[in-house]
Amino acid sequence: AQKVTQAQTEISVVEKEDVTLDCVYETRDTTYYLFWYKQPPSGELVFLIRRNSFDEQNEISGRYSWNFQKSTSSFNFTITASQVVDSAVYFCALIKGGSYIPTFGRGTSLIVHP
Amino acid sequence: DGGITQSPKYLFRKEGQNVTLSCEQNLNHDAMYWYRQDPGQGLRLIYYSQIVNDFQKGDIAEGYSVSREKKESFPLTVTSAQKNPTAFYLCASSKASGSYNEQFFGPGTRLTVL
Numbered sequence: 001a002q003k004v005t006q007a008q009t010e011i012s013v014v015e016k017e018d019v020t021l022d023c024v025y026e027t028r029d030t031t032y033y034l035f036w037y038k039q040p041p042s043g044e045l046v047f048l049i050r051r052n053s054f055d056e057q058n059e060i061s062g063r064y065s066w067n068f069q070k071s072t073s074s075f076n077f078t079i080t081a082s083q084v085v086d087s088a089v090y091f092c093a094l095i096k097g098g099s100y101i102p103t104f105g106r107g108t109s110l111i112v113h114p
Numbered sequence: 115d116g117g118i119t120q121s122p123k124y125l126f127r128k129e130g131q132n133v134t135l136s137c138e139q140n141l142n143h144d145a146m147y148w149y150r151q152d153p154g155q156g157l158r159l160i161y162y163s164q165i166v167n168d169f170q171k172g173d174i175a176e177g178y179s180v181s182r183e184k185k186e187s188f189p190l191t192v193t194s195a196q197k198n199p200t201a202f203y204l205c206a207s208s209k210a211s212g213s214y215n216e217q218f219f220g221p222g223t224r225l226t227v228l
Contacts, residue, residue: 009154033214035216037217037219042221043202043204043221043222043224044204044219044220044221044222045204045206045217045219046219047216047217047218050214050216052214091156091157095214100145100164100208100215101147101159101162101172102217104156104157105156106154106155106156107156107157
């Protein structure tokens with residue numbers, strides 16, 4: 001069975017601080033896909049990024065960056081120079097190869113204060 | 115614009131009543147899902163469907179029922195057998211079964227049992 005752990009329930013920062021959201025996963029499969037989603041106060045989850053288990057390259061998209069490390073089974077998400085609009089709940093998810101049902105973490109609530 | 119619509123946004127129900135939550139998508143996606151979200155619990159899968167006229171129970175299907183008569187529609191009925199139905203309900207869809215496909219989410223329905 002798969003498991004995704006987001007140990008940080010809530011993080012509070014002041015605008016312009018950098019913040020890292022942790023995601024640790026467990027799976028016995030060699031093929032799997034990792035995802036991050038953002039859930040703003042409006043409620044609708046929005047897809048941010050996908051990574052497959054064979055691609056450990058880190059990715060940067062504007063102020064967002066992702067660090068995938070198979071050695072530690074982690075897929076962490078960093079927001080640089082956080083902004084109030086980044087305030088949301090962020091979910092990490094895993095889908096094992098051959099399935100299409102994700103296992104979600106419990107989410108991390110990020111609050112960015114002006 | 116392509117997307118997922120859920121209605122109503124807020125729903126109030128008296129104990130003992132069944133209620134149906136609507137979910138419609140025009141993304142031409144084959145797979146559709148229903149999740150329940152409670153504070154601090156993350157997303158829990160209720161039902162999912164890969165094709166028309168076929169659906170599978172998720173982790174917390176008891177007290178819920180679904181139908182998939184059309185590709186675009188996946189309504190969820192919360193029955194009186196559901197012991198604690200007050201929650202936020204999210205509908206999602208994804209392309210035909212593929213582990214790498216991200217999910218697209220609707221804006222959610224907040225159900226309150228009075």
